[in-house]
Amino acid sequence: xxxxxxxxxxxxxxxxxxxxxxxxxxxxxxxxxxxxxxxxxxxxxxxxxxxxxxxxxxxxxxxxxxxxxxxxxxxxxxxxxxxxxxxxxxxxxxxxxxxxxxxxxxxxxxxxxxxxxxxxxxxxxxxxxxxxxxxxxxxxxxxxxxxxxxxxxxxxxxxxxxxxxxxxxxxxxxxxxxxxxxxxxxxxxxxxxxxxxxxxxxxxxxxxxxxxxxxxxxxxxxxxxxxxxxxxxxxxxxxxxxxxxxxxxxxxxxxxxxxxxxxxxxxxxxxxxxxxxxxxxxxxxxxxxxxxxxxxxxxxxxxxxxxxxxxxxxxxxxxxxxxxxxxxxxxxxxxxxxxxxx
Numbered sequence: 001x002x003x004x005x006x007x008x009x010x011x012x013x014x015x016x017x018x019x020x021x022x023x024x025x026x027x028x029x030x031x032x033x034x035x036x037x038x039x040x041x042x043x044x045x046x047x048x049x050x051x052x053x054x055x056x057x058x059x060x061x062x063x064x065x066x067x068x069x070x071x072x073x074x075x076x077x078x079x080x081x082x083x084x085x086x087x088x089x090x091x092x093x094x095x096x097x098x099x100x101x102x103x104x105x106x107x108x109x110x111x112x113x114x115x116x117x118x119x120x121x122x123x124x125x126x127x128x129x130x131x132x133x134x135x136x137x138x139x140x141x142x143x144x145x146x147x148x149x150x151x152x153x154x155x156x157x158x159x160x161x162x163x164x165x166x167x168x169x170x171x172x173x174x175x176x177x178x179x180x181x182x183x184x185x186x187x188x189x190x191x192x193x194x195x196x197x198x199x200x201x202x203x204x205x206x207x208x209x210x211x212x213x214x215x216x217x218x219x220x221x222x223x224x225x226x227x228x229x230x231x232x233x234x235x236x237x238x239x240x241x242x243x244x245x246x247x248x249x250x251x252x253x254x255x256x257x258x259x260x261x262x263x264x265x266x267x268x269x270x271x272x273x274x275x276x277x278x279x280x281x282x283x284x285x286x287x288x289x290x291x292x293x294x295x296x297x298x299x300x301x302x303x304x305x306x307x308x309x310x311x312x313x314x315x316x317x318x319x320x321x322x323x324x325x326x327x328x329x330x331x332x333x334x335x336x337x338x339x340x341x342x
Contacts, residue, residue, distance in 0.1 A: 002068025012058035015140035020129035035279035038076035042116035045073035052120035053130035061104020071118035077110025092168035110280035119155030193265035224249035241270030
């Protein structure tokens, strides 16, 4: 196994996969990557299963020393990654030599970046997942965020496994969402707990992320939303992207580490394909909301999945193969030989 060592950890660097499913009925949150789109693309670029564990860095990335050769891809928020002091591209598979140092700087656009390593990260699963759930102190690396001196193991790159080197996403397939702050939502399930004027206000106003935002949820500040008879409901399930509005009238968008149930009325729910926009918004950023219907939301999800499937096909199909021609001479005759190099 190869090893990597955390020289500097950054303020919130954890191990995540796509989450811990099947345990919400017992009160266990799903956790997992907050920006699932960037997370999945990072794994695709290095040839991993889409749900393989990767490193999630928030606001300021870590500095890591690789003690073995590796292939990595970095996606999500722009942290200007450097390898041995030289900037390397994001959204592309890159070779890392033994003893090289990878540094992710303070984020310039977005909030969270993902580092996928070819072969994944060798950690035990807890309830079927390697994701770190910080409040429960389980999963990931010892149930906590990474610290200086932590060492992680990953499978060493075997001969012939460099096929994914320099894989990158064509511009027409790369979804640029880091600057897009229009978030589409489906109204409900407790929209009848709000005055008609509040609904109009919500869709006509900007709301700013506060410093009280984390992996559990984004607290927003903006025009107060009034309830008809109060904010409390009989506790029910909270899905990813649910927008709760407690008694102070300020919305909260629930994210990966959200609790499984809650007793505040939910005005709306962010659609799946726009959750990465929320995941990449940082305190001080402003969001505005647009209402759409369930059918349109399903169509947008289908489009996104088709783009990802197209990307995988492009990366693994003939479009990713370089064609080389070699001339050889046999018995005085010249022959041209076609060779495909992945």
